[in-house]
Amino acid sequence: MKSLWNDDEARALGQEPVALRVHTSRLLGRAPDLVLHGGGNTSVKATVTDFFGDPTEVLYVKGSGWDLATIEPAGFSPVRLETLLRMADLQTLSDSDMVREQRAALLDPYAPNPSVEAILHALIPFRFVDHTHTDAVVTVSNAPDGPERIRALYGDRVLVIPYVMPGFVLAREIRRLTRDVDWSRYEGMMLLHHGLFTWSDDAREAYERMIALVTLAEEHLAAEGAMDAPALAAAPVEAPPLELARIRRAVSRSAGHAVVARFSGSREAAGFASRSDVADLATRGPVTPDHVIRTKRIPVIIDDAPEAEVSAFVDAYRAYFARHDTGSLTCLEPSPRWAVWRDKGVIAFGTSAKAADQVADIARHTARCFQWGEALGGWTPLPEADIFEMEYWELEQAKLGKPSAPPPLQGKVALVTGAAGGIGRAIAERLRRDGAAVCALDLSEAVLGFERSADTMALVCDVTVGDAVQSAVEACVRRFGGLDVLVSNAGNFPPSEALDAIDDAAWQRCLDLNLTSHMKVMRAAVPFLELGIDPSVVVVASKNVPAPGPGAAAYSASKAALTQLSRVAALELAPKGVRVNMLHPDKVFDTGLWSDEKIRLRAAHYGLEVERYKRSNLLGVEVMSADVAALAAAMAGPTFRTTTGAQVPVDGGNDRVI
Numbered sequence: 001m002k003s004l005w006n007d008d009e010a011r012a013l014g015q016e017p018v019a020l021r022v023h024t025s026r027l028l029g030r031a032p033d034l035v036l037h038g039g040g041n042t043s044v045k046a047t048v049t050d051f052f053g054d055p056t057e058v059l060y061v062k063g064s065g066w067d068l069a070t071i072e073p074a075g076f077s078p079v080r081l082e083t084l085l086r087m088a089d090l091q092t093l094s095d096s097d098m099v100r101e102q103r104a105a106l107l108d109p110y111a112p113n114p115s116v117e118a119i120l121h122a123l124i125p126f127r128f129v130d131h132t133h134t135d136a137v138v139t140v141s142n143a144p145d146g147p148e149r150i151r152a153l154y155g156d157r158v159l160v161i162p163y164v165m166p167g168f169v170l171a172r173e174i175r176r177l178t179r180d181v182d183w184s185r186y187e188g189m190m191l192l193h194h195g196l197f198t199w200s201d202d203a204r205e206a207y208e209r210m211i212a213l214v215t216l217a218e219e220h221l222a223a224e225g226a227m228d229a230p231a232l233a234a235a236p237v238e239a240p241p242l243e244l245a246r247i248r249r250a251v252s253r254s255a256g257h258a259v260v261a262r263f264s265g266s267r268e269a270a271g272f273a274s275r276s277d278v279a280d281l282a283t284r285g286p287v288t289p290d291h292v293i294r295t296k297r298i299p300v301i302i303d304d305a306p307e308a309e310v311s312a313f314v315d316a317y318r319a320y321f322a323r324h325d326t327g328s329l330t331c332l333e334p335s336p337r338w339a340v341w342r343d344k345g346v347i348a349f350g351t352s353a354k355a356a357d358q359v360a361d362i363a364r365h366t367a368r369c370f371q372w373g374e375a376l377g378g379w380t381p382l383p384e385a386d387i388f389e390m391e392y393w394e395l396e397q398a399k400l401g402k403p404s405a406p407p408p409l410q411g412k413v414a415l416v417t418g419a420a421g422g423i424g425r426a427i428a429e430r431l432r433r434d435g436a437a438v439c440a441l442d443l444s445e446a447v448l449g450f451e452r453s454a455d456t457m458a459l460v461c462d463v464t465v466g467d468a469v470q471s472a473v474e475a476c477v478r479r480f481g482g483l484d485v486l487v488s489n490a491g492n493f494p495p496s497e498a499l500d501a502i503d504d505a506a507w508q509r510c511l512d513l514n515l516t517s518h519m520k521v522m523r524a525a526v527p528f529l530e531l532g533i534d535p536s537v538v539v540v541a542s543k544n545v546p547a548p549g550p551g552a553a554a555y556s557a558s559k560a561a562l563t564q565l566s567r568v569a570a571l572e573l574a575p576k577g578v579r580v581n582m583l584h585p586d587k588v589f590d591t592g593l594w595s596d597e598k599i600r601l602r603a604a605h606y607g608l609e610v611e612r613y614k615r616s617n618l619l620g621v622e623v624m625s626a627d628v629a630a631l632a633a634a635m636a637g638p639t640f641r642t643t644t645g646a647q648v649p650v651d652g653g654n655d656r657v658i
């Protein structure tokens with residue numbers, strides 16, 4: 001592992017202790033082999049002038065919620081060093097009290113909560129302290145003879161501390177073990193099964209000591225042949241979408257809410273999943289207890305009966321809870337956070353694709369460590385009691401009581417057609433805001449302007465072409481694991497034509513898009529919706545269905561037929577648990593599809609002022625795309641849980657409809 005230290009970069013940040021601390025923290029954070037998603041922490045000690053002008057010794061330590069890779073000066077919490085050192089001398093202290101007292105000792109009451117390892121940082125009598133949960137070092141310590149290997153590797157350079165759960169008890173134990181230790185004789189400290197600390201009064205030296213010690217562990221793994229141990233499949237594997245959707249449904253049901261499933265069939269993931277010993281190797285325990293909060297202790301192994309396999313996982317999880325429960329604990333939600341799908345790859349689950357991707361990152365590193373560790377004589381993680389202690393830590397349990405209101409569509413996967421602009425874009429954005437992962441389709445490349453994030457995808461797709469629709473639906477399922485919400489919205493309003501002037505081709509084009517394409521989209525989506533969580537279809541029809549207009553025969557007929565198609569869909573799909581509802585919007589003018597000129601001309605056609613024309617309905621309100629999107633989101637969500645086959649106008653009230 002190479003040092004990323006760069007003199008120019010460091011000079012540019014200045015010599016202030018916190019600036020240097022930010023710099024080397026980011027260097028650590030940039031190496032995923034060292035720290036992953038909030039793992040690891042760093043600190044610097046400095047003398048600052050407090051509010052009254054008095055010099056005060058402060059520990060700036062990583063605040064919770066910050067990631068080392070992207071940390072800013074505000075991410076370091078300034079805690080009075082003296083308070084932390086006095087806390088280390090206490091005989092007992094609950095971790096909740098520790099967190100409270102650390103907050104009370106902050107120089108800045110608005111700073112984030114200091115890391116739970118703050119007391120430990122305070123005890124190390126050097127300015128810069130770096131701490132990581134590095135893959136290579138922790139893997140060596142997870143070998144059957146891990147402690148001996150670590151001692152042989154580092155000799156007298158590091159203190160070796162047996163595993164104790166992080167928090168006050170660990171800090172007290174270090175205080176006890178190091179009372180007579182001359183810290184300056186050591187470069188670092190290895191906490192077995194947990195991670196590595198290094199220190200120095202110099203930012204660069206503390207960081208480069210970490211790199212040097214990790215490099216030794218990597219070289220050890222290479223010398224033992226472990227680096228080449230991870231299996232590689234001959235080629236990446238694509239997930240069969242229906243089977244993937246079935247697995248996601250089983251996991252969502254066991255969680256009691258929808259989850260996004262992110263499959264990886266990379267050569268590495270597929271290779272791991274194809275190992276003959278994978279069911280044993282993957283279920284011995286995690287790399288470090290820190291991961292258990294995100295990944296649970298073990299993954300579920302999926303062969304070919306996901307419902308039974310997930311159900312057995314849940315039973316085993318409850319039994320694990322019962323084995324270790326002290327009587328006062330609340331069992332956590334028991335569903336698996338990741339799966340090894342035999343011969344195919346690895347699936348990570350989360351309440352969003354972003355959350356699932358964090359689990360996937362940990363799972364990828366974990367699978368590699370398992371295989372390195374096995375090559376070192378057998379992957380030997382901590383016993384499950386230690387993992388349980390971390391998973392059911394009082395600080396984690398305390399979070400359970402807090403009320404949380406997740407967004408209504410969290411974990412759901414939605415597909416919206418006609419999403420390049422207009423109502424379709426407004427609906428796609430609204431579903432996203434309500435927590436769904438969203439796949440946006442449109443014939444126009446403008447759809448590619450849709451939000452880019454882990455939880456969105458945009459595809460150019462001609463929905464009148466059956467094969468294109470099938471591929472797009474399958475791409476959505478491969479990306480997010482399933483499909484729960486279909487918003488069938490693509491359509492257009494062709495130029496007015498009197499009956500005696502209808503052009504055959506224009507008529508057919510209108511039917512192809514406003515009617516037949518919806519059948520093709522539903523046909524492709526239904527097998528996946530049947531495997532969805534509270535699945536729902538929302539069809540964007542038109543005010544013209546109950547109130548047709550002269551000159552709009554093709555449009556009105558196609559939308560009326562679409563409504564009839566949707567009613568049949570509601571009848572056919574109800575036994576499968578899929579709801580189908582329709583909304584009938586009047587024109588919306590705020591979407592960019594209507595230019596000011598176009599609105600002016602239409603208003604003049606009816607002999608109305610523009611503002612009157614926009615509000616020409618019983619309530620005298622302008623119908624906005626956000627109003628249509630809000631109704632579509634409601635239809636997709638729990639508000640319409642018991643409603644199917646409904647047709648709801650969004651038109652400000654129309655006496656021909658009422």
Ligand SMILES: [Zn+2]
Binds near residue numbers: 166
């Ligand atoms: Zn740690």
